[in-house]
Amino acid sequence: MKLPYLLTLLFITVLCTCGFAQNTITGRVVDKGSGQPIEFATVLVSDATTKAGIGGTTTDLAGNFTLKTATTEVYLDISFIGFETRRQEAISFSAGQADLGLIELAATGQTLEEVTVRAEKSQTEFKLDKRVFNVGKDLSSTGAGALEVLNNVPSVNVTIEGQVQLRGSGGVQILINGKPSVIASEQGNLLGTITADMIESVEVITNPSAKYDAEGTAGIINIVLKKEERKGLNGAISVNTGTPENHSVGLSLNRRTDKFNLFSQLGVGYREQPNEERAINQDRVSGNTVSSEGTEFRNEFYYNAVLGTDYLINERNVITLSGNFSYEIEDQPSRNDFTLTDAANEILSTWKREEETEATNPKYQFELQYKRDFEDHKDHDLIFSALGTLFSKDQSSEFANTTLSGLDRDGRQQTRTNFGQQENTFKVDYTRPVNEKMTVETGAQYVTSNVNNDFSVSNFDGTNFVVDPDLTNIFNWNQKVLAFYGTGAYQFANLGIKFGLRLENTDLETLLETTNESNDQNYSNLFPSAASSYKISDAVSVQASYSRRIFRPRLWDLNPFFNPRNNFNIRAGNPNLQPEFTDSYEVTSIFILGETSFNVGAYRRYTTDVVERITIFQDNVSITTPRNIGINRTTGLELNFKTIPAKFMTITGDLNYNFFSREGELEGTSFDFSADQYSGKMTTKFNLPLDFDFEVTGQYQSAFQTVQSEVSEQLFADLGLRKKLFGGKGAVSFSVRDLFASRIQESVIDQVEVYQYSRRLRGRFITLGFSYGFGKGETMEYSGQRRRG
Incomplete structure (x- = not known):
């Protein structure tokens, strides 16, 4: 069978045609009131035309950040708990560089606190052929592991031996970001290495589409991890x-x-x-x-x-x-x-x-x-x-x-x-x-x-x-x-x-x-x-x-x-x-x-x-x-x-x-x-x-x-x-x-x-x-x- 060699050739061909990002955005995030740097603030970059997120990072101990982007038509959202989110638009590049200097975030009052409370709840919603369990801070801030998160997802149960069941049935296929992974394989229960704060959502697919293996009847659980960067x-x-x-x-x-x-x-x-x-x-x-x-x-x-x-x-x-x-x-x-x-x-x-x-x-x-x-x-x-x-x-x-x-x-x-x-x-x-x-x-x-x-x-x-x-x-x-x-x-x-x-x-x-x-x-x-x-x-x-x-x-x-x-x-x-x-x-x-x-x-x-x-x-x-x-x-x-x-x-x-x-x-x-x-x-x-x-x-x-x-x-x-x-x-x-x-x-x-x-x-x-x-x-x-x- 020549298929593995064809797939490898496809992989190499695509890899060789990939472009490299040319534009760099830098800046420093500080507290507007005290002027102190804000470490681990989240900086997200989005396409100004499609509004789609295309990358992100967090600030270092001095409040500095660096982002690379393949397009110049972008805007930034800078946020941190206890501060108002700031949007930075109309970013200008010179020779592929954009230095935004100091970006000040103002501390928030009661309004943000109320929003934060509502955002903390894990919620379930439908998305076409799957049910999505969005992990809120009620789970992600507790130090819980992935197995505990799964035990909170409706229809999912984790047995004494660590077996994951869906609607009472075993044989569930577990994916990480939509694909098989070392972490989720049958060779070992390594899901304990994933913490709740790393999980964006859990997708439960009880009737999988043709995209997935036709094997099994219990369904598929896909763990979607956050794209957050943690430098250091x-x-x-x-x-x-x-x-x-x-x-x-x-x-x-x-x-x-x-x-x-x-x-x-x-x-x-x-x-x-x-x-x-x-x-x-x-x-x-x-x-x-x-x-x-x-x-x-x-x-x-x-x-x-x-x-x-x-x-x-x-x-x-x-x-x-x-x-x-x-x-x-x-x-x-x-x-x-x-x-x-x-x-x-x-x-x-x-x-x-x-x-x-x-x-x-x-x-x-x-x-x-x-x-x-x-x-x-x-x-x-x-x-x-x-x-x-x-x-x-x-x-x-x-x-x-x-x-x-x-x-x-x-x-x-x-x-x-x-x-x-x-x-x-x-x-x-x-x-x-x-x-x-x-x-x-x-x-x-x-x-x-x-x-x-x-x-x-x-x-x-x-x-x-x-x-x-x-x-x-x-x-x-x-x-x-x-x-x-x-x-x-x-x-x-x-x-x-x-x-x-x-x-x-x-x-x-x-x-x-x-x-x-x-x-x-x-x-x-x-x-x-x-x-x-x-x-x-x-x-x-x-x-x-x-x-x-x-x-x-x-x-x-x-x-x-x-x-x-x-x-x-x-x-x-x-x-x-x-x-x-x-x-x-x-x-x-x-x-x-x-x-x-x-x-x-x-x-x-x-x-x-x-x-x-x-x-x-x-x-x-x-x-x-x-x-x-x-x-x-x-x-x-x-x-x-x-x-x-x-x-x-x-x-x-x-x-x-x-x-x-x-x-x-x-x-x-x-x-x-x-x-x-x-x-x-x-x-x-x-x-x-x-x-x-x-x-x-x-x-x-x-x-x-x-x-x-x-x-x-x-x-x-x-x-x-x-x-x-x-x-x-x-x-x-x-x-x-x-x-x-x-x-x-x-x-x-x-x-x-x-x-x-x-x-x-x-x-x-x-x-x-x-x-x-x-x-x-x-x-x-x-x-x-x-x-x-």
């Missing part, structure tokens, strides 16, 4: 400790000059993640029952380093190069106690199964991006990006059964895993506003994924460990996805419409080397999209959208190997799994009533070749694998709201209800049924005296039915307390996830011949942290990386 050395440090054992230290540094923005992050930590499990497998034909109970641990030391730079060729051309390296050392001491009983409930045997696992996980990631902003319009741009990731795992495990009473269950088993995965993404996006009402977008993307998993199982014969050929193999998984897209949008007075079409070709190859079993697939699909929004009034807007989506089986859905930690309850992949397709329709409206905003929506999803996990039983052993079974029709209603009943209190809530019907058949068994499920979440924040913030969140998830099982309801609560220090530069925080240890997941399979019960509990997580920002840095959070593999 800025940074922040964060220290956390908690129980279960959870300790980390993170350091973030940023150095900005006229041409370069150097950024880095270093982190180290240790954490324990216990998981209490209980299971019952009953064979109703023989009457035998195997029950197990135990605690599984996943403990790890982790080290992480991020280094990157933005090179400002000029104010319209920027290159970003960054890299991420992390290293994990895992230890998994686990124990399960088993009991075997007969039909009369007499105990036949009891034994324990212990595990000792060691693993090392190095991870690498790089990102190269070039962005060209064209002069004619602020939204006219070209972006070339390349993102590469490499993850590997070397793991060895030993399992030992020790008989405690009754029948002999002694035995030993070893497993070995040598795993490697590499993924590369090449992407070109071009956006062109034809005029103030019409915009077109086009682009291409090429993604390659390559995996090799060498897996071996050995059993102890009394003298040596002997390889089990039935459970030993080498699994190769190679996938290539090539995509092209185009969209067009038109904005009338109060009505906007957008149409798009995306073509994707998927080339997938899987191979089990030892047994020479292969599954090669090559398919092409069209993914249309359409969206429309109508602004009825300043208080009411309506949006309607449609898109077609795809869910491609992930590696672990296809990989047939399993971890025999509990060898009576086994999960394995299915190399023959096919993708599922979803047609998604939505109608959503927003109502703003004073200090309260409501989002009310209805959605419909039609999914074919649905991937479901099916469990089969044999000799009290359950084996669960994903299978394609029929179709699913889902109809849902959603309500999100945010209200500020008092100056010190903010309440947000999410309610979701859906009804679904399943139709499908597998090996002569019908899986037709209908059911419903609902969930709710409410968060209340209190701004208390002495710079204390308190937050409590309650969530409820109803019981629901799958093709085989009934899954229990869950009701749980989280809380957090933060004390700001040193004028907001520092903060001490205390948080408790799953306050009552009530987030218990239970499922039951109740059939004529078999009965299975399973229960999982992660338990209560308590964290105490301190963070401090220096220079012009803000407090930050560092919580390590999300587990993988």
Whole structure:
């Protein structure tokens, strides 16, 4: 495939044709009353003809600033908290230079204070095919991190493990400034390096247009960062400790000059993640029952380093190069106690199964991006990006059964895993506003994924460990996805419409080397999209959208190997799994009533070749694998709201209800049924005296039915307390996830011949942290990386 080379050639060609800014504006900002310099004042430059912003900077410690611009028809807006904003027009250039001398800002009175208070509130609005959450000072001045900001966005939830969910569903794609990024990648949870004050807005796209990957159904969250320049050395440090054992230290540094923005992050930590499990497998034909109970641990030391730079060729051309390296050392001491009983409930045997696992996980990631902003319009741009990731795992495990009473269950088993995965993404996006009402977008993307998993199982014969050929193999998984897209949008007075079409070709190859079993697939699909929004009034807007989506089986859905930690309850992949397709329709409206905003929506999803996990039983052993079974029709209603009943209190809530019907058949068994499920979440924040913030969140998830099982309801609560220090530069925080240890997941399979019960509990997580920002840095959070593999 020659596409990566063509994209690289395009990147070099565009780069070589870029122009360089020729005009420089300098000046010095001072207090009109005292004549003292105003440091860190904001200076924005805008095109005098289009009124579009084209750049900006902040003043240094002496109040000086320097700006470069490719055009002479400009004006400046100079502002700082507590001072009136001043506009500097009719700027004259001589030999490309304009020295504005002293610029005096006058202190403001009560009027500006009232405006500032109104501007502090985070608000939600519609923009054609997305919902935009504008981050106000109620969040950006608290020292919160990106995950906390996301937890305040309607429809978005962040789980205990740091997984971001949209309307209760995982698999959300997170972008930074509209593109994949090292910071938001699945290789690690580095969102903690982004502080709330760096975030301009969060865009929630529940029905993505053809511009975005057709992968997934939950939607897209795009974090838009501010373009503010912070010259000098800025940074922040964060220290956390908690129980279960959870300790980390993170350091973030940023150095900005006229041409370069150097950024880095270093982190180290240790954490324990216990998981209490209980299971019952009953064979109703023989009457035998195997029950197990135990605690599984996943403990790890982790080290992480991020280094990157933005090179400002000029104010319209920027290159970003960054890299991420992390290293994990895992230890998994686990124990399960088993009991075997007969039909009369007499105990036949009891034994324990212990595990000792060691693993090392190095991870690498790089990102190269070039962005060209064209002069004619602020939204006219070209972006070339390349993102590469490499993850590997070397793991060895030993399992030992020790008989405690009754029948002999002694035995030993070893497993070995040598795993490697590499993924590369090449992407070109071009956006062109034809005029103030019409915009077109086009682009291409090429993604390659390559995996090799060498897996071996050995059993102890009394003298040596002997390889089990039935459970030993080498699994190769190679996938290539090539995509092209185009969209067009038109904005009338109060009505906007957008149409798009995306073509994707998927080339997938899987191979089990030892047994020479292969599954090669090559398919092409069209993914249309359409969206429309109508602004009825300043208080009411309506949006309607449609898109077609795809869910491609992930590696672990296809990989047939399993971890025999509990060898009576086994999960394995299915190399023959096919993708599922979803047609998604939505109608959503927003109502703003004073200090309260409501989002009310209805959605419909039609999914074919649905991937479901099916469990089969044999000799009290359950084996669960994903299978394609029929179709699913889902109809849902959603309500999100945010209200500020008092100056010190903010309440947000999410309610979701859906009804679904399943139709499908597998090996002569019908899986037709209908059911419903609902969930709710409410968060209340209190701004208390002495710079204390308190937050409590309650969530409820109803019981629901799958093709085989009934899954229990869950009701749980989280809380957090933060004390700001040193004028907001520092903060001490205390948080408790799953306050009552009530987030218990239970499922039951109740059939004529078999009965299975399973229960999982992660338990209560308590964290105490301190963070401090220096220079012009803000407090930050560092919580390590999300587990993988």
